[in-house]
Amino acid sequence: MEVRVAPVIPTRMLIYDRQVAVMQADPEDLERGAVLIRGRDVVRSLAALYDFCWTNASELIDVPRSADDAALTEQQRAVLRQLAAGAKDDAIARSLGVSTRTVTRLVGELTTMLGAGSRFQAGVRAARLGWLD
Numbered sequence: 001m002e003v004r005v006a007p008v009i010p011t012r013m014l015i016y017d018r019q020v021a022v023m024q025a026d027p028e029d030l031e032r033g034a035v036l037i038r039g040r041d042v043v044r045s046l047a048a049l050y051d052f053c054w055t056n057a058s059e060l061i062d063v064p065r066s067a068d069d070a071a072l073t074e075q076q077r078a079v080l081r082q083l084a085a086g087a088k089d090d091a092i093a094r095s096l097g098v099s100t101r102t103v104t105r106l107v108g109e110l111t112t113m114l115g116a117g118s119r120f121q122a123g124v125r126a127a128r129l130g131w132l133d
Helices: 040-056 074-084 089-096 100-113 119-128
Strands: 013-016 020-024 034-037
Touching: 013 040, 020 040, 034 040, 074 089, 074 100, 074 119, 089 100, 100 119
Parallel strands: none
Antiparallel strands: 013 020, 020 034
């Protein structure tokens, strides 16, 4: 079994032998039930959508976590959002009410968690993982 992680999936679906698909009737309402699809061309199209999502998802081992394996803190998320917007450490510190040194430390932690070599690369990886949503 393989597991991949994606920040967003378009809908829940199961595909059997690339010939039969079962998917949600309404992606926003699980209680609406499911649809059984047997049309070969439609199932092939759904399989292509699945393949695209699988290819662009991250392997579980590549999903960064904090040192204690916890999720991001609200402060870390706030720093990431402001970094993505192009804010400098001084501006981030002012908006969060912390010292510039604290922001520098948080940026360093986030860069390490993401396995990035630069702030820019950290931002790209965070966006790909859906951390900026």
